[in-house]
Amino acid sequence: MSKGWVQRWWNKVSARSGDARSGLPHTGTLAGTKSQEVRPWMDLQALMLIRSLELRVQRMVQGLHRGLHRSVRRGHSAEFAEYRPYSPGDDLRHMDWRRMARTDRPFLRKYEEESDWGCLVVADLSASMSFGTTGYSKADYARTLAGTLATFLHGQGDPVGLLRFAAGAGELVPVAHAPRQMARWWSLLAAEPSGSTGLRVALEEARRILRRPGLVVLVSDLLVPSEDWAEALRLLRAARHEVVVFEVLDPQEIDFNFEGDTHFVGLEDARRLDLDAPRARLGYVNRMQVHREAVAASCARESVLFWSVRSDAPLEPLLREAITAIARRRQQSGGASASQGRLP
Amino acid sequence: MSFLSPWFFLGLLAVGAPLVAHLRRLSVKNRVAFSAMDFLEPLPPKKARQRWEDIALMVARIGALGLLAFAFARPYVKKSGPVSGVPASEHRRLVVLLDTSASMRRAGFFSEARDSVRQIASSLTDSDEFELLGFDRIVRPVLSFEIWRQTPAGERSGLLNELLARTDPGWAQTELGGALKFVADRAARDAMEEPVEVVVVSDLQEGSRLAKLQGQQWPKNFHVRVVQLPLKSPVPDDGISLHWLPPDAETASVEAPIKIQVTAAPGFRGDRVKLVLDGLHPREWMVPVSAGKTRSVTVPGPAFDFGYVRVSEASDFVSGVWVSRLPQKRALVALGYTGDLKDPSSTRYFVHRAVNALGEARVEVVAGENLAPERDADVGLWISNAAASPEWNLRMRSAVEKGALAILTLEDVSRAGSVGALFGEVWDVKEAPVSDFAILGEMDRRHPVFAPFKTPQFSDFSGVRFWHYRRIVLPKDSSTRVLARFEGGDPALLECALGKGRIYVWTSDWRPQDAQWVLSSRCVPFLAGCLEMAAGGRAPFLVTTPGESFALPEGTTGLLGSDGMRLPAVGPRGTVDQPGVFALEPSGGIAVVNVAREEGRLAALPPEKLKDLGVPIAKPNGEGRQRASGSPLSAEVLLSEEIEAQQGGWRWLLGVVLVLLTLETWWAARLSSVSKHPAL
Structure with missing residues (x-):
């Protein structure tokens, strides 16, 4: 009996402490694990209070420059x-x-720096991304994450495109390094989340858009079975694209700490369910755990950089780690800019 | 069943909370728009047993809240009988100790005390026994058990009212310890089987003396309850108290200034206070003070004999104090010197001035030729030289034999022999050969004539030179005592007993050409010492408190107060019941009576202090006083409180509530665990 009690206690502690300690396999480093090394530029809650995505991203980029002492890109172009x-x-x-x-x-x-390593950010703005219990939605978090990363890459001279998707193939900001490129980004990201998650279609579309080997950054809650989109991911990798996946989940989606009898309404469909939340918690947490392990395994199989992120985790350490990892991958895959090594 | 605080039943409204929560749980659910519906699965419906468990939990919570409200309402079962944890018996034996000390003179205190006593007495039945004792320094019966028993039940209330009306607070100090000890010892001595209830009706001020309670053995069935005054609201401690610092009657000079300690209570607001001296020499002056501090001040202005110093516009007894200077006797000094009073070369010139230096208030100097024979008995000190007339010597000897003192100086050898003859002795007297000068070398400093020179500051006589003196060789069997000698060993001052009195013989004359003595600063104190001896010492000076017994000086016939009231002295000890300055007749001494300083410590003493000293306190009335705030407690309320405290039903109810809540917590945790882990 005491063993059962200990096991229950451990399960509870494991569930509450987040996925970093839950034994999930992953190829990258989970967000928040290095958050104590560099103090975040700005408190996440305070950052999310900034309504303008552009302004929010600018703040984040300032923080990133503050943390990264030298550019991941070296060399100069002839311009x-x-x-x-x-x-x-x-x-x-x-x-x-x-x-x-x-x-x-x-x-x-x-x-001026030049690059021919195209980057396409595939942002999930399906209805499930509108869920949020931290004072802001997963979509807000994903927008900030994607926008910051893109702004940073754009600032380095990389052509950056955006594919916003939901149920269908989505809308696109072409991969380019134009002066007004980011303005188009903000316009496209401003849309409210809606529709179901058509992840497979979005990945196939990304493969079609990026004709030369480049970088695909996927920001999504990945709340669809991994079998649906694993083949599309494999094909992306087969096309010599580097893929970075950010799985953004709300803390309640992981911990499921709802109280009492709860009437659940699906965000992406019309399903309704009355549940005694404490009683339903164990089954939910187990199923979610299995799903996330499957997602992580799919990413690991394809050597994809994968971060599973709680939407209450600080963004700055995550981005800093991701940028460093992306740069490393870029060097390994030979995707450095054409100007590297050239002297004026 | 009755309730002490029935308004706490309003708390029963809280039992609706679990009910509403339960109903809400049944009907209203939280609505959540959720993203991960794929991971949720329908649960099997709750079993009937679970529903019943939920209802049982709700009932337990309602029960706990209801019992809590019930406990706070403080239920008790009405019954006639004793109170305050006193075991039940056929009739009660109640002793009320009514504080009649000075602190109860504060406005409103004693009338409230009378009301409290009446209320306590009104709760008694006809068979109960009642005794009312007043106490301050001592315990005085106001209404004894015997009279209570003998009085018909219908007339007891009237009798009590009459006796209470005749009882007033005095000026004495609160000896609460002694009063409780008296009642306890009496109960133990009587070996009473019946329980004794003692109710102390007092302001229980901080200055109450409790020392006698140390180590007190309390009899069985002895219970004390305190009714602390004022019942309505606490009295702020924000006044000024005065305390006189009396001079040391033995060592202080009669001219010593009068000092007063001014103490400002912690709550005093202001930085100065105006003091007023009432009496023959009234005056006013300002004294700077700080809250919570004490400072000593001297009464300014010209000297005065006695008076009443008080804080201006303050009527409290602690804000005034009687003060007095040391009393002084006026002695009659007869000078037997002949010669011109204005001639600086004569001894009379200097001695007359030395004696007058003592002050007109202390001495009356009479020249020998002016001294009427009928005043011989009044003369305390005779001073002359050996050349005085035989008649003078005869009168002097007669007076000395009756108790007077005399000082004789030897101006030459020829007359010295006659001095020894005064005592029936034959002295061998010669002129001493003094080469340059002689000084005093040895003296009996313990003798009263040298008392003023006790302290080292005044004990140096080396500066007093003698150029001529007479060497006296006393017979071996002489009863004459040498009080001082010159450095060579020759006697300088002799003391000869004669009847009840004494004659002091200087072997030198006091003329400046013979010695510096009369010109030195030692002469006047020496004369003062002799005067005090002549008067039988200093005038008595007593400092005491009202009600305190003190030893009366021998021969005292009465005390005359400053207000003209005369108290006859009966026996060797006396007692004064009120503050004031009293003259002791006929010695001229003074007794100053002030309220004891401790009585001025008016801050309320917590009744728990008595409990700490082992007093079997049944229930202090502190709670009741706070609740009453504004209206005096009725006897019924007091009685109800005591019965409720005795039964203590709320404690049992709280215990049940705790058990119920523990069970509910355990049960709810178990249910929660089962619902969260249905597979386990």
């Missing part, structure tokens, strides 16, 4: 951008000796 006064420690190779001879003051030359 001259501007001069910058020399500071001790700067690379002397980039100094403009001619201007120094003219002005007797040292200057560095700066160049």
